[in-house]
Amino acid sequence: MSYTRPTFRHPEARENKLGYSRKAYEGAISTLCAGCGHDSIVSAIITAFFEMSIEPHRVVKLSGIGCSSKTPAYFLGRSHGFNSVHGRMPSVATGANMANRDLVYLGVSGDGDTASIGLGQFAHVVRRNLNMIYIVMNNGCYGLTKGQDSATADKGSKSRKGAPVSFESIDLCELAIQLGADFVARGFSGDKKQLVPMLKAAIAHKGLAFVDVISPCVTFNNAPTSTKSYSWVRDHMEATSTLDFIPLQPEITTEYDHGTAIQVALHDGSIINLFKREDKEVITSKKDAIADLEEAKVDKHILTGVLYLNPESEDFHDINQTAEQPLNLMGEKDLCPGNAMLQTLNESLR
Amino acid sequence: MKRLERVNDFVIRFANVNGSGSASANNLFAKVVYRLGVPVSPKNVFPSNIQGLPTWYEVRISEQGYLGRRGGADFIIAVNGQTLRDDYDMVQPGGYFLYDSTRELPESFNRDDVTLIGIPLTQLCNDEFQDNRMRQLMKNIIYIGALAYLLDIGMEPISASIRKQFAKKPKLAEPNIKALELGFDYAREHHGDSCGLRIEPSTAVGQRILIDGNSGTALGALFGGATVVGWYPITPSTSVVEAFERYANRYRVDPETGNKNFAIVQAEDELAAVGIAIGAGWNGARAFTATSGPGISLMSEFLGLAYFTEIPVVLIDVQRSGPSTGMPTRTQQSDLLSCAYASHGDTRNVLLFPSDPHECFEMTADAFDLADRLQTPIIVMSDLDLGMNDHLCEPFSWDDDRRYDRGKVLSAEDLDKIESKWGRYLDIDKDGICYRTLPGTHPEKGAYTTRGTSHTEYAAYTEGSAAYERGMKRLLVKWETARSLVPRPEIRIRDESKKIGALYFGSTTAAALEALDRLEGNHIPINSMRIKAFPFQQEVFEFISEHDLIFAIEQNRDSQMQILLAGECLVAPGKMVPVTNFNGLPITARMITNQVHTTLLARGKAFISAASPVQESTP
Numbered sequence: 001m002s003y004t005r006p007t008f009r010h011p012e013a014r015e016n017k018l019g020y021s022r023k024a025y026e027g028a029i030s031t032l033c034a035g036c037g038h039d040s041i042v043s044a045i046i047t048a049f050f051e052m053s054i055e056p057h058r059v060v061k062l063s064g065i066g067c068s069s070k071t072p073a074y075f076l077g078r079s080h081g082f083n084s085v086h087g088r089m090p091s092v093a094t095g096a097n098m099a100n101r102d103l104v105y106l107g108v109s110g111d112g113d114t115a116s117i118g119l120g121q122f123a124h125v126v127r128r129n130l131n132m133i134y135i136v137m138n139n140g141c142y143g144l145t146k147g148q149d150s151a152t153a154d155k156g157s158k159s160r161k162g163a164p165v166s167f168e169s170i171d172l173c174e175l176a177i178q179l180g181a182d183f184v185a186r187g188f189s190g191d192k193k194q195l196v197p198m199l200k201a202a203i204a205h206k207g208l209a210f211v212d213v214i215s216p217c218v219t220f221n222n223a224p225t226s227t228k229s230y231s232w233v234r235d236h237m238e239a240t241s242t243l244d245f246i247p248l249q250p251e252i253t254t255e256y257d258h259g260t261a262i263q264v265a266l267h268d269g270s271i272i273n274l275f276k277r278e279d280k281e282v283i284t285s286k287k288d289a290i291a292d293l294e295e296a297k298v299d300k301h302i303l304t305g306v307l308y309l310n311p312e313s314e315d316f317h318d319i320n321q322t323a324e325q326p327l328n329l330m331g332e333k334d335l336c337p338g339n340a341m342l343q344t345l346n347e348s349l350r
Numbered sequence: 351m352k353r354l355e356r357v358n359d360f361v362i363r364f365a366n367v368n369g370s371g372s373a374s375a376n377n378l379f380a381k382v383v384y385r386l387g388v389p390v391s392p393k394n395v396f397p398s399n400i401q402g403l404p405t406w407y408e409v410r411i412s413e414q415g416y417l418g419r420r421g422g423a424d425f426i427i428a429v430n431g432q433t434l435r436d437d438y439d440m441v442q443p444g445g446y447f448l449y450d451s452t453r454e455l456p457e458s459f460n461r462d463d464v465t466l467i468g469i470p471l472t473q474l475c476n477d478e479f480q481d482n483r484m485r486q487l488m489k490n491i492i493y494i495g496a497l498a499y500l501l502d503i504g505m506e507p508i509s510a511s512i513r514k515q516f517a518k519k520p521k522l523a524e525p526n527i528k529a530l531e532l533g534f535d536y537a538r539e540h541h542g543d544s545c546g547l548r549i550e551p552s553t554a555v556g557q558r559i560l561i562d563g564n565s566g567t568a569l570g571a572l573f574g575g576a577t578v579v580g581w582y583p584i585t586p587s588t589s590v591v592e593a594f595e596r597y598a599n600r601y602r603v604d605p606e607t608g609n610k611n612f613a614i615v616q617a618e619d620e621l622a623a624v625g626i627a628i629g630a631g632w633n634g635a636r637a638f639t640a641t642s643g644p645g646i647s648l649m650s651e652f653l654g655l656a657y658f659t660e661i662p663v664v665l666i667d668v669q670r671s672g673p674s675t676g677m678p679t680r681t682q683q684s685d686l687l688s689c690a691y692a693s694h695g696d697t698r699n700v701l702l703f704p705s706d707p708h709e710c711f712e713m714t715a716d717a718f719d720l721a722d723r724l725q726t727p728i729i730v731m732s733d734l735d736l737g738m739n740d741h742l743c744e745p746f747s748w749d750d751d752r753r754y755d756r757g758k759v760l761s762a763e764d765l766d767k768i769e770s771k772w773g774r775y776l777d778i779d780k781d782g783i784c785y786r787t788l789p790g791t792h793p794e795k796g797a798y799t800t801r802g803t804s805h806t807e808y809a810a811y812t813e814g815s816a817a818y819e820r821g822m823k824r825l826l827v828k829w830e831t832a833r834s835l836v837p838r839p840e841i842r843i844r845d846e847s848k849k850i851g852a853l854y855f856g857s858t859t860a861a862a863l864e865a866l867d868r869l870e871g872n873h874i875p876i877n878s879m880r881i882k883a884f885p886f887q888q889e890v891f892e893f894i895s896e897h898d899l900i901f902a903i904e905q906n907r908d909s910q911m912q913i914l915l916a917g918e919c920l921v922a923p924g925k926m927v928p929v930t931n932f933n934g935l936p937i938t939a940r941m942i943t944n945q946v947h948t949t950l951l952a953r954g955k956a957f958i959s960a961a962s963p964v965q966e967s968t969p
Contacts (some may be wrong), residue, residue: 057797060633060789071809073799080789081799082632083656084625091580091622095629095637096789098578098613103790121625124618215766267515290605318611324610328634328788332754334611336603339748342573342807346745 009349015125017053025050027077032067038137042074044192045106045135048199049076059104060096060343064089064118067144068137068215070112076106076164088120090125090134094316100326101317104203105132114143115151115170122172124240126179127226129207131315133199136172136210137189139217161309173307174293176210177286181327181350183209184289185306188233189216194304200245201306204270207313214302233302240283240292246271264313283309351463354444355546356423358388358413358554362497362547363423366429366436366490369401372429375490376407377495380740382511383411384560386503387552391417391860393936395737398585398678411563413554415740418861421938425547427493429471438464446545448493448500467537467544469496474532479525487528493957495533500545505534539844555843559707559745563736563857566707567666568593570714571638573600575754576664578637579614580626582645585678586734587668590640620645620685624652631656631663632800634759634788636718640666642734643685644675646692653727654693655802655823660775660784661719662728662757666714669733671934680934681734683856685907686914689729690884696822700728700832701884703737705859708743711835713882724832725783735936736857758785765795774798774809775821782828829885836883839890845875851897852929852946854904855881855911858937862903865942874950876901889912890920892964894926899953901946903929 013021025046030039030054049059056078063069065086072081084092093107114122114136127135140153152172153165176184183205187195195213202209214233216222222229227236263271283289289308296303316322354360364379366372373394380392391410397403410420425446428437434449438697441447443463449455451468459466471489479485498508509527516523537544543548567590571579581591602611617623621677624641630637641649646667656663669685671677692699703719704710710732717728758779765772765787770793774789775784787796798809804818805811844866866876879893894900894915902912909928916923929945931937 055793057793058790063631063801078797080395080787080797081801082629083801083803085651085797085802088621088652089627091617091625092629092632094615094622095578095580095626095631095635095852096633097629098615098626099630099633099635099637100788100790120618121622124622128615148947160774320613321608321610322613323604327611327613330575330611332575332752335577335602336748338950339750340844341601342569342746342748345569347558349561 016050018055019117020056022050022052024056024078025076027072027074028254030074031070033219035218036067037139037213037217038068038071038270039074040178041135041137041195041213041215042071044199046075047192047196048203051196052200052203054104054203058102059106061106061108062089062096063108064092064110066110066113066115066142067217068225069113071137072108073107073176076180085117087113088121089113090118090121090130093132094125094128094130096274097132097316098322100327101131101322102326107134109134109136111136111138111140111150111152111172115172117168119151123175123179126176126210127139128179128210128316129180129182129313131207131317133202133209133211133223136212137215138172138212138228139215139221139222141217143217143220146216153221157227158223159221160219160223166237171293172212173210173298174290177289177308181210181308182207182310183306184255184308185209185211186302187211187213188237188302188304189213190230190234191237191304194239194243194323197243197245198306201243201266203312204245204266205309206266206268207315236300236302237304238301240303240307243291244304277339283307284311352444353465353546354442354446356424357550358411358552359549360411360424360547361411361420361422362411362425362427362616363437363440364407364409364427365433366405366407367430367432368397368399368403368405370490371487372405372407372490375809376409377740378508378511378515379494380409381560382503382507383549384555384742385511386507386549386881387555388413388549389415389417389554389742389801390560391419391742393419393735395935396679401737404430411549415442415554415790416860416864416939418859418864419936420864421940425545427441427497429489445964446547447830448496450489465544467496467500467541469493469533469536469540474536475529478528478532484525485556488525489553491526491529492533492536495530496537496541497533498530499534499537500541500547502548502550505530513630538880555742557744557745560740560742561707562589562738562740563704563707563710563732564589564668564738565593566704566710566743566746567640567714567730567732567737568597570595570711571664571718573711573748574715574718574959576636576638578627578630578635578724579612579639580617580623580630580637581614581639582617582620582622582623582641584642584645586670586681586738587640587645587666589738590666620648621652623889624649624663628661629657631721632659632661636664636754638664638718640665640668640671642668643672643688646688650688650692650694653699654695654697656727657693657697657699658695658802659800660786661800662725664714664717664721665727665729667729668733668737669731669904671932677934681857681936682905682932682934683731683858684910685731686906686910689731690914698829698885700724700726700730700836702730702836703855703882704730704732705856705880706736706743708746710736711746716837719755720835723755723835724828725757725786726828726832731856733857758783760785760787760791760796762792765792768795771808772796773807774800775805776807777824777827780827781831782824782826783831785966822823823916824888833885833887836885836887838887839882839893840880841889841893842878844870844877848896848898849875850874850899850901851877851879851893852901852903853879853881853893853911853915854902858903858905860920861937861939862942864939865946867896868939869944869946874946876946881911883934885951886915886918890915894919894921900926901929901949902926903942905931907932
């Protein structure tokens with residue numbers, strides 16, 4: 001749905017540390033269907049980057065193909081974007097990040113883009129622990145080709161067309177944990193209170209931060225019988241933990257004050273406050289995280305929150321020992337060994 | 351029987367079992383000939399296997415400097431029981447057959463035009479060495495020792511090379527020298543004057559070096575400023591990236607911090623490999639990937655994206671025999687069409703055709719400038735023969751004043767100076783190439799979304815026919831700019847009347863030049879054109895139109911260059927005659943002369959003067 005957005009902003013609208021208003025983080029008007037979960041995620045992304053005072057032009061947006069992959073047009077209009085080919089965002093993101101390690105890389109993908117055609121690339125970008133935020137806008141269906149089931153649609157779930165899904169679904173979060181992701185979270189587009197701090201923590205995390213956001217497709221997969229519908233998710237959602245993200249400097253007063261908080265410090269010194277459910281284990285255990293997910297499946301619950309976190313993450317450039325200076329800024333002096341070396345090499349071949 | 355008696359002009363072929371350590375012994379032999387100053391051209395014919403299957407190493411020795419395959423073998427070292435009979439049958443009349451005489455040859459090996467040279471390799475080895483591995487490895491060195499005597503090389507040049515090879519581990523040199531002596535002494539005692547082939551020191555090599563094309567390519571990428579590599583292992587391109595990594599570890603690592611001025615990812619497949627290179631090219635780093643035919647098929651989707659979104663990227667295609675998995679360890683030039691028009695829709699890619707390792711170096715370095723200048727994929731078309739075999743070529747050199755041409759990239763200052771609205775796909779200079787920006791350049795200006803969907807001059811999504819057509823037509827303007835920038839063909843006129851021409855490219859060059867020399871010697875002067883790049887320039891069109899008949903010499907079944915030329919240059923049907931070899935082994939000069947003769951005979955007297963002999967002997 002297209003609509004016009006008034007350009008007027010309240011003159012006293014809040015500005016962030018950089019002096020930018022929220023507008024500097026907005027993009028073009030969305031052309032998605034009215035009520036699409038993706039639009040809510042877009043709004044959460046805008047809020048997260050705005051509130052974290054990240055310079056928009058230092059962010060790189062990358063996506064594949066599909067409804068979700070169209071969304072980078074709708075946020076961070078001052079950032080470069082790359083709407084690549086279906087299922088291949090991870091490799092393009094890898095190359096872009098290798099070229100310049102200093103920018104913030106935000107990958108946006110969908111369940112078709114990631115769990116089917118791009119499953120291989122997803123697995124390997126996780127293995128490489130590329131320093132990026134990888135968001136899947138997960139609606140369990142192929143929206144742009146009119147509602148076919150995707151690989152994350154739960155077995156037995158029924159979309160608008162009414163036929164139950166025949167095959168097992170892929171749980172991207174569980175897979176990501178197994179593949180070695182050091183930050184794995186699941187959110188719901190209808191719960192911005194949880195999603196915004198979750199995205200902030202993902203942005204602050206060094207290494208690959210995987211965020212699976214269940215995002216109902218109002219047009220093709222929102223029947224009450226679908227496990228990706230608004231009503232089903234609301235009824236079956238169970239938060240592993242509520243969380244708040246505290247950036248390195250200005251302290252944000254937490255809105256959650258129940259339960260006991262556990263603080264997990266990220267590499268840059270920022271802190272995630274996790275308000276655990278009393279009976280839940282610490283999320284820094286991989287084994288427990290997977291067990292929780294499996295258990296929730298049996299109970300037909302959808303676990304949300306930060307599911308697994310390893311704050312000691314080593315990203316691709318740490319492992320590769322890449323120079324601090326971005327590779328794309330290097331010139332002849334840094335890169336070309338020169339003719340003298342070549343003559344020595346010629347001689348060694350004789 | 352008339353024995354072959356030749357100095358510095360023959361072909362020697364080693365028949366081995368792969369995984370037996372023969373490769374280093376055979377390389378040693380070629381290197382010694384090279385160090386004696388005699389032009390040499392070794393070709394490795396190997397299986398897609400690690401151990402136990404037949405492998406051959408063919409060494410052409412040519413004082414005149416003919417470095418292509420000639421065809422046939424004058425001296426065969428038969429160390430592989432599996433292929434003994436075939437190897438024996440292959441010896442040229444008057445030639446020599448060296449075999450392991452620990453076991454007698456079957457009686458059926460009774461040709462009267464072959465000189466048998468029995469050396470009890472296994473026996474000698476077992477008597478001298480106790481260790482099993484040593485017994486296997488040293489067998490190879492023993493026959494090199496025998497050759498040192500038989501070909502009149504002497505012990506010294508070979509033992510000197512061995513000592514050089516083991517300079518850091520002199521202890522390892524000892525058993526090698528011992529084995530060398532065993533072979534040398536045995537041959538001297540038992541085959542005093544068996545062999546009429548000789549190698550004499552020469553100055554014909556001059557300053558030239560001996561190196562494989564893939565190393566040249568890797569050095570080109572290193573000097574050309576490549577920093578990001580995405581790749582997936584595939585023969586015969588693997589050694590491009592392995593060599594790049596080796597050189598980069600040597601020359602691009604900060605000695606104090608250990609930090610690297612490069613990043614290489616071995617990707618999950620070829621799609622990701624080229625995706626990585628494209629992502630990095632988009633973000634302003636010089637990036638490449640190396641692959642072979644099957645990889646090209648997989649990369650086609652991404653090549654279309656890079657073409658349409660205009661992203662610089664360099665692709666090295668080391669071609670092998672297709673289709674499908676084909677013969678993965680055999681050579682061919684059969685990816686021309688799949689590379690030229692890779693991907694769906696109307697696409698065209700710039701191709702470069704190096705013919706030796708020196709050109710692999712130069713063209714690869716140039717490819718990065720071209721990619722940045724043209725903002726499009728540049729594909730360097732090497733092949734297995736060129737890439738994996740050692741070739742004699744001019745030494746490498748680099749102009750230290752040379753600056754990388756990074757093309758039209760706007761800085762923050764540039765963006766501030768622009769008064770009108772900047773558009774990523776606005777053709778300001780009317781050369782089809784637009785100005786691009788890199789992420790992170792300017793807080794407020796120059797951001798855009800790159801997309802594989804149709805876009806306006808301002809990079810906005812559009813389904814408007816007019817904008818789409820404008821974009822597609824502009825890409826053709828850029829194609830014309832590419833035509834003016836890529837290397838021009840090398841033309842040689844032997845006959846001013848310009849009756850017959852021949853064209854070829856890449857690794858076919860050496861055999862083609864030899865064939866054309868021989869044909870000229872037989873009073874059939876044929877003008878020649880070596881094509882170095884696609885798009886083709888005016889010279890290519892003119893050369894074809896000036897001649898009555900054109901031989902297109904290439905190494906694939908379907909005459910792909912001819913198809914490309916026919917379409918691009920609108921050549922009249924029948925004007926071009928294919929001369930092809932697609933058996934997986936490098937084309938030989940004899941194959942070319944034979945096919946040319948056959949055609950000329952069939953086409954009648956118009957093309958053959960009275961003095962021309964009918965045909966050379968078959969290979």
